[in-house]
Amino acid sequence: MREKKIIQTSLIAIVMNLLLVAFKMGIGLIANSLSIILDAVNNLSDALSSIITIGGTTLSKKTADKEHPYGHGRYEYIAALIVAFIILYAGIQSVIETIKLWLHPSQPKYSWWSVLIVTVAIFVKIFLGNYVQQVGIQLDSPSLKNSGQDAKNDSLLSVATLMSALSSLWLHFEIDKYVSVVIALFILKSGYDILNETLSRILGERISSSLTSSVIEAAKHVPGVCGVYDLFINDYGPNRWIGSLHVEVEDTTSASRIDQLSRKVMRQVYIETGVTLSAVGIYARNSHSEEVNEMRTGISKYCLQLGFVKQVHGFLVDQENKRIRFDIVVPFGIKSLNQKQMDLKEWIKKEYPGYAIDLTIDPDTTD
The missing domain is CATH 3.30.70.1350 (Cation efflux protein, cytoplasmic domain)
Incomplete structure (x- = not known):
């Protein structure tokens, strides 16, 4: 169900972004506005990102095999990494086009139709960003969370584009090339942030305090456990955790009782947190x-x-x-x-x- 929801959300994002690309690109070409064209390019990168998310999610569903005994969940992180590179590429191309505009200035020709389309796009991106990000948080999908945040960032870029159009129509003062610089740099920063966050998860970052606390409390719920220590958790993809821990028991506990207790700890931790324990070590306590x-x-x-x-x-x-x-x-x-x-x-x-x-x-x- 998790993978199905991710794919459904990504398909919605693809359709919405492609519609925005069509409208913005058409208005941008008619108005000869680089800022609107770059905004459209950014939406196109969002659509491509959602396509990559679907691919990564589909591959992550593959069951474990001999070569990959811990499953294929990290495909989602690889997908998020590709998304980051797509956004960075879009940012670099935006910088190149912005430099060309500064070297060879052109006069944009905005209309009230362009203002209306950009205004509608702002509200669409805010709604889409909130929706996608909330689903991403709910499902712990790094790709969806990144796409949602990127969509909300895009709404700010569209605000800058709107300001450029209004300045041209009302004040007859052209700020298109300045807005283009802001958009290009914003796209680059967004790609860098996503790349940095995704690399951190691939390298193996510290597990969240909420998860570790939940695992420890779950193990403590088992009768006979005096303490829980040495918790290690490895991340093999969103919601795919494998770990180990030590529990402290009275030194009079029999081997048979320890065997029962360790199995109960494994079961209780998995039921309450979804973490699979590969081993439960034992510390004896002088009683x-x-x-x-x-x-x-x-x-x-x-x-x-x-x-x-x-x-x-x-x-x-x-x-x-x-x-x-x-x-x-x-x-x-x-x-x-x-x-x-x-x-x-x-x-x-x-x-x-x-x-x-x-x-x-x-x-x-x-x-």
Whole structure:
């Protein structure tokens, strides 16, 4: 249903944009107005973008296979990337035509018909942009979100074109070449922004806080889970997430109970968030030792006061073999981390002599 809705929305955008192209191009050629012609070219790039969106969405529906075991969802990101290049190309061509207009000025001949068409186009693009963008947000479609935002941007360009026509008709002052510069630069910036955002998703950007929070809360709903940590989520296309996490359980939990619990966590997370967990790791928690509880509280409090530790988890004390094991989460970019780690171990050894320290440093990959 998601892919079907994306295709339907894209078809509506194609039809509307092609109608705008026909009207604007005709008026632009009759009025000899480069700003209106460039506005039409921009609408044509929007229509092409919607066609690419349909292609990317159709390909993303392909089921997983041996060569692509995680499916083909990233085709949607590739489609968004192609859309960005189309818009950038349109922007470059607009700049070239604008330079020609400055070098060889021509006199536009606007009419009230051209003013009427541009005015109608403004309202059409605002309505179309809002509709497409809302559907894109609802379906988490980067191509639709980009197309919707681009359509709303186009309405601003049409406002500039309208100002050019009104200035010529009422004030007899030609600003067409100035408006053409604004439109050309606007198209370039729009293409750059879409390219930058899409590349970020392809490279693997940080997962949203709302999704990570939802996954953690879903796992906590399973009885027997004392804590959820080390969440990793990979994005294989819109609404296609595969991840892993660790849950903390009492150290008296049997292997059979752990097996049941991990399966319940996988099922609960998928039902509530749509995230598929490929693995659920286990941290054991000392359950009946006041001494260990005091050690956990003391060490955790000290770590969090250091300024570079965001979280302490996976804390377990092997009292028989005199070992303390725990993980700390640190943000990216911390300098002299090895030295800080050594200093922390030395402090623990002084506070709790005789214990060996197993300290693992985890990167701050998710909130």
